[in-house]
Amino acid sequence: MVIVMAPSASAADIDTVVAHVAAHGGEAFVSRGVTRTIIGVVGSEDVLETIDASRLSGVAETMRITAPYKLVSAENHSQRTTVRVGGVPIGPETFTLIAGPCAVETAEQTFEAARMAKRAGATLLRGGAYKPRTSPYAFQGRGEDGLKLLAEVRDAVGLPIVTEVLDNRDVDIVAEYADMLQIGTRNMQNFALLQAVGRTGKPVMLKRGLMATYEEWLMAAEYIAQRGNLDIVLCERGIRSYEPAIRNMLDVSAVPMVKSLSHLPVIIDPSHAAGRRDLVVPLARAGIAAGADGVMVDVHPHPESALVDGAQALSGSLLAELAVAVTTLPPLLGRTSAAHLAG
Ligand code: PEP
Ligand code: MN
Numbered sequence: 308m309v310i311v312m313a314p315s316a317s318a319a320d321i322d323t324v325v326a327h328v329a330a331h332g333g334e335a336f337v338s339r340g341v342t343r344t345i346i347g348v349v350g351s352e353d354v355l356e357t358i359d360a361s362r363l364s365g366v367a368e369t370m371r372i373t374a375p376y377k378l379v380s381a382e383n384h385s386q387r388t389t390v391r392v393g394g395v396p397i398g399p400e401t402f403t404l405i406a407g408p409c410a411v412e413t414a415e416q417t418f419e420a421a422r423m424a425k426r427a428g429a430t431l432l433r434g435g436a437y438k439p440r441t442s443p444y445a446f447q448g449r450g451e452d453g454l455k456l457l458a459e460v461r462d463a464v465g466l467p468i469v470t471e472v473l474d475n476r477d478v479d480i481v482a483e484y485a486d487m488l489q490i491g492t493r494n495m496q497n498f499a500l501l502q503a504v505g506r507t508g509k510p511v512m513l514k515r516g517l518m519a520t521y522e523e524w525l526m527a528a529e530y531i532a533q534r535g536n537l538d539i540v541l542c543e544r545g546i547r548s549y550e551p552a553i554r555n556m557l558d559v560s561a562v563p564m565v566k567s568l569s570h571l572p573v574i575i576d577p578s579h580a581a582g583r584r585d586l587v588v589p590l591a592r593a594g595i596a597a598g599a600d601g602v603m604v605d606v607h608p609h610p611e612s613a614l615v616d617g618a619q620a621l622s623g624s625l626l627a628e629l630a631v632a633v634t635t636l637p638p639l640l641g642r643t644s645a646a647h648l649a650g
Contacts, residue, residue, distance in 0.1 A: 320365025393467025402637035403601035505534025545580025554582025574601035
């Protein structure tokens with residue numbers, strides 16, 4: 308069951324609802340959103356039958372949700388969620404480009420990548436300071452130094468930052484610098500990490516696991532939501548397939564399908580799906596056409612010498628092609644480019 312509080316509900320109203328749920332043997336999880344508070348209620352069928360919060364002060368609606376993920380389900384949820392990252396919207400009305408270097412390497416490289424991203428119409432900068440590498444011998448990222456550099460670049464270039472957190476022990480430090488925390492594919496089911504980022508209250512980008520079903524992905528989002536944070540953006544980044552020519556297979560169906568299952572925004576990452584730059588723009592176009600709320604791509608000023616994922620990084624004419632796609636296609640689908648809103 309989900310209890311939606313009216314925008315005017317007071318803290319005392321919320322406490323009363325939580326106490327009412329507890330008195331009937333249920334458990335309440337309070338998620339405070341920007342515009343309203345939602346209380347997820349779990350308990351056995353018998354317990355849920357006895358809870359009647361509809362007449363309590365400040366309650367706007369109560370709803371039974373049949374999906375196993377309660378707070379992120381689209382069921383009985385008339386409005387799609389817009390997540391704001393440092394003022395930049397990701398949601399149904401806009402289209403948001405997120406771009407930047409896969410890894411923060413040097414100050415010069417990060418500044419240049421951020422400027423390239425901005426020129427292409429990006430309103431958020433992505434960059435990794437902690438990198439989840441398949442090989443323990445590969446570059447692991449610059450850690451806290453990388454976070455400081457990202458924050459410097461944000462302030463100079465004016466793009467809020469999205470960066471990955473790999474480990475529970477780093478959540479506080481990453482949250483101190485980042486505007487949005489990224490949970491990578493390999494950590495999609497690291498439940499303790501999901502709960503920890505949920506508690507920070509910072510927007511979270513949750514990438515789909517390499518072999519995760521839609522339900523597993525949404526249950527992972529539920530872990531974040533259940534800790535009081537509904538500012539979650541889902542990112543489809545390709546799933547494992549039998550085809551060796553591409554790194555992963557972008558699941559375009561995930562965009563309309565997951566948008567029908569959940570009210571959360573869905574974006575795509577064609578760079579990590581393809582693993583090669585010549586496919587990034589065509590896949591971005593496909594994602595936009597399927598209704599994605601945004602696209603996240605790797606850019607690098609010198610892809611040939613990138614320390615991580617250079618083969619998929621855009622620069623020059625391919626980045627210019629991407630810029631055309633992200634400014635011309637979304638308006639055909641009734642969306643405003645977030646870049647236009649940002650001026
Ligand atoms: C990344 O975005 O840099 C990354 C490591 O992606 P994924 O978790 O999708 O592999
Ligand atoms: Mn990468």
